[in-house]
Amino acid sequence: MGTIGKSGWIPEPDCEHSTPAKKGCPKPKPGDSAGGCSFDGAQITLLPIADAAHLIHGPAGCAGNSWEARGSLSSGPTLYRYGFNTDLTEQDIIMGGEKKLRQAIDMIVERFSPPAVFVYSTCVTALTGEDLDAVCSAASDQWGVPVVPVHSPGFAGNKNYGNRLAGNALFKHVIGTAEPDESTLTPLDINLIGEYNIAGEQWDIEALLGKAGIRVLSRITGDGRFQDIRYAHRAKLDVVVCSRALISLARNMKETYGVPYVEASFYGARETSFSLQQIAYELQNKELDDRIGRLIRQEEDELARELAPYKKVLRGKRVVLYTGGVKSWSVISALQELGMKVVGVGTNKSSDEDISRIKERVGNEAELIPEGGAARILKVVRDRKADIIVAGGRNMYVSLKEQIPFLDINQERHVAYTGYVGLRRLAKDLTAALENPVWKLVNRPAPWQGGETYGMEM
Incomplete structure (x- = not known):
């Protein structure tokens, strides 16, 4: 992510609307939290890292307002579902909360032994000047566990801006901090960026990619694992799935590690097929290109048959x-x-x-x-x-x-709606919603208005 200049814009070279005439995304105004604040956006991005502990440094309300509001699922660890919070009081705000933060980190590491702890700043701790970096660094040195500061106070801007701040934290403190076993890598390793596994949508995407022989090396961050994200710089391609807010992370990885990226969407058959073709083109593998061509034809033919009865209604x-x-x-x-x-x-x-x-x-x-x-x-x-x-x-x-x-x-x-299988579910649910018999009932006149009576006769 570029720095915020005096012009009041946030430059992002890889955004089409960041031009000399228009410098980039508008600089968020303090308190601009409509649709979610920066703190909320950072949580949305990082909480799906399922095996890590997520500690909110601030009042209890900051943790409770949006905790578990999203259906990001995990195929294994559930530590991410614990609502760790330092629960700052008026006394802590006056005297300082750094000691309480350190105690919380120590307790989490001793009791749960997580591979990492993410520590989120909030409006209160940012305003009181808590030294998040120093506390996290000292705790990390003592325990030998990465303790990652996430500077995302809610007043900094909106939810999208918080997504970008979380991406910066991953790039600065996590990605590239460990190396995988070279023998485990393949020429078709990719990272999925910006897919949070809502209702299991990432699993459908991975299953589809697996049919073509493509492996997801790092999930950033749906159903993610901290160690895998540290290896993300060794992927052959970054696939940014429906999240322009994380385009800066993909660009930074390209500039620093030489990992190219493409943007993809898996909503609808047309977008799914195009995304698969994009991935095959970027990976420059003839066998993969042939496999994806066959896969698309097979999936689209099967989908056309299954959607026919739903399309008559829709x-x-x-x-x-x-x-x-x-x-x-x-x-x-x-x-x-x-x-x-x-x-x-x-x-x-x-x-x-x-x-x-x-x-x-x-x-x-x-x-x-x-x-x-x-x-x-x-x-x-x-x-x-x-x-x-x-x-x-x-x-x-x-x-x-x-x-x-x-x-x-x-x-x-x-319900997951991504990929070919997701479009089938979407068609089924739309049809069920439109054809529900309740709509015919509620639009009839009431008995006292001359309509039919229902149930037992009086």
């Missing part, structure tokens, strides 16, 4: 998609492949590049929704005569009150 249905960041454009492709028409798209957490990709896919047919709120979403639904809302769980009750079918697409969900 074709022509109008959707308002309200989600953040890259899902705002990548999910559009999946919905369009099912024959649906996207008539409204949320952009409040999307970068300039995300918004340009949205416009490429929907043209002028969809209304962009830059800010949230039930009233704004409902206005778009009514004006555009939408049949269903696809959004995060917090908007579910809005749709239920207004008697509009709804599908949860955000981090709280329990």
